[in-house]
Structure formats: structure tokens, C-alpha cells
Amino acid sequence: MSAAPHVLMYSTGVCPFCIRAEQLLRARGVADIEKVRIDLDPERRTEMLERTARRTVPQIYIGDSHVGGCDELMALDRAGRLLPLLAGEGV
Secondary structure (H helix, E strand, O other), rough: OOOOEEEEEEEEEHHHHHHHHHHHHHHOOOOOOOEEOOOOOHHHHHHHHHHHHOOHHHHHHHEEEEEEEHHHHHHHHHHHHHHHHHHOOOO
């Protein structure tokens, strides 16, 4: 079995979608989420734009996979594909 992949979430301090995404990840057993506050660090905002070509938050990576935002994360969960991804099995 693979080790749990690193979870990174670009977010801001006042984003309700970031909160919902974090709640879902925690409910699925993710204990450690690297949260990058792009509202506090303009260089990281630029990094997010370059990596994702998106301006909205959250932007979530599980391992090397760019999941997208909150809606995409929830759709992945509904499709039964989030837990395998979190277990390191890919999508």
C-alpha cells in the first residue's frame, strides 16, 4: 500500500469553499493539509496562477494530481474516486 499523498490547498482566509473543501478532506481522513494563503503571500498567488491557470480558490493538489476546486473535489468524492486518490492509488 502506498503512503498517503501530500495534500496542498491554495486558499484565502475568508473563502467558504476553502472551508468546505477542508472539511471534506478531514472527513475522509486527511490529517495534514498544507494550506497556502495566497491572500497573505503574493508570490504564492503567482505560483498558483502559473501551476493551475486558475484565479479562484481553493485549488487543491493531492500528490501530483491537480483536483481543482471545491466542486471538483466533491464530484470526485461522489464518484467514489477521492478515497482511492487519498490512499495513493491515483485516479
